[in-house]
Amino acid sequence: xxxxxxxxxxxxxxxxxxxxxxYSYMALLLPLYLSSRGLTPLxxxxxxxxxxxxxLLMLTLAPALVNLLGLRRTLTILPLTLVLGSLLLLYxxxxxxxxxxxxxxxxxxxxxxxxxxxxxxxNTPRGGGGG
Amino acid sequence: MDQTLLAExxxxxxxxxxxxxxxxxxxxxxxxGLILSLVxxxxxxxxxxxxxxxxYAAVGVLVSLIxxxxxxxxxxxxxxxxxxxxxxxxxxxxxxxxxxxx
Numbered sequence: 001x002x003x004x005x006x007x008x009x010x011x012x013x014x015x016x017x018x019x020x021x022x023y024s025y026m027a028l029l030l031p032l033y034l035s036s037r038g039l040t041p042l043x044x045x046x047x048x049x050x051x052x053x054x055x056l057l058m059l060t061l062a063p064a065l066v067n068l069l070g071l072r073r074t075l076t077i078l079p080l081t082l083v084l085g086s087l088l089l090l091y092x093x094x095x096x097x098x099x100x101x102x103x104x105x106x107x108x109x110x111x112x113x114x115x116x117x118x119x120x121x122x123n124t125p126r127g128g129g130g131g
Numbered sequence: 132m133d134q135t136l137l138a139e140x141x142x143x144x145x146x147x148x149x150x151x152x153x154x155x156x157x158x159x160x161x162x163x164g165l166i167l168s169l170v171x172x173x174x175x176x177x178x179x180x181x182x183x184x185x186x187y188a189a190v191g192v193l194v195s196l197i198x199x200x201x202x203x204x205x206x207x208x209x210x211x212x213x214x215x216x217x218x219x220x221x222x223x224x225x226x227x228x229x230x231x232x233x
Contacts, residue, residue, distance in 0.1 A: 009140070009148060011201040012133050013155040015194045020159030022190040025167035025183060033180050059229050062132055075132060075198040082191025086184050105187070 022082070026105070033089070034098060043095050047102045054106030081105070136203065 030051075034044045058078075065074050085105025088097050140148045170179045 008136060008201055008203065009151070011197050012136055013151060015133060015197045016152055017155040017159040017162075018190050018193050018197075020156045021163040021166065022187045024160040024163030026163075026187055028164070028167055029180065029183055033184070036176065036180065055232070056229060059232075066132065066135075071132065071135060072198065072203045075203070076195050078132075079191040079194035079198070082194075083188040086188035086191070090181060090184050 019079075030089075030102070037098075039095065039098065043098075046095070047098045050099045051102045051106040054103040057103075058106070 031044050031048065034047055035041075039047070062074070065078075069077070081104045085101045085103070088101030088104065092098055092101055134152070137148050137152055138145070167183065170183055173179075174182060
């Protein structure tokens with residue numbers, strides 16, 4: 001990566017910053033929000049478990065998605081699942097809607113996961129040639 | 132996945148690039164906690180919750196826009212045969228680590 005690498009890196013940093021801001025407050029807000037919507041602790045636990053399942057799905061499917069759609073499309077489309085997840089959390093009614101919202105909202109999350117960047121940075125992918 | 136892009140930088144800049152990337156993550160994490168407490172001080176619970184979840188959706192749009200306008204260099208994708216072979220070798224380790232993360 002050279003030439004416009006500065007701009008590309010700034011974009012990656014900006015995206016990372018924006019995502020971790022949202023994830024870190026959402027990790028705290030989600031259980032409280034679900035509680036205020038009348039879910040029991042068991043149901044809240046189920047929704048949070050589904051967030052973990054969403055992470056697991058993403059980690060498993062990401063390479064196949066990138067191979068299928070290409071890196072740019074994958075990076076562009078996946079964040080939009082946050083919008084769907086948010087809409088379901090805001091306007092959904094019932095456990096199934098919140099579970100789906102939690103799943104969709106976590107699909108873009110990858111290693112920095114719940115709690116922000118505290119577990120991040122350990123996975124350096126293989127460098128390709130690129131340009 | 133965006134870390135794939137970081138691995139594309141020149142070898143001598145890679146360490147600082149990953150450092151900056153993680154710094155952005157830690158800063159974002161701290162900022163998120165601060166935003167949550169500020170919003171809970173300023174707004175009522177229902178309004179604050181709705182506002183923050185709407186912002187969560189807006190972040191999705193923002194990140195998508197960033198990657199839409201960003202110039203992403205082409206990556207060299209290994210051949211399918213090589214890819215399958217290597218993934219098969221490392222699958223047990225990867226699955227174990229993924230399970231630990233959950």
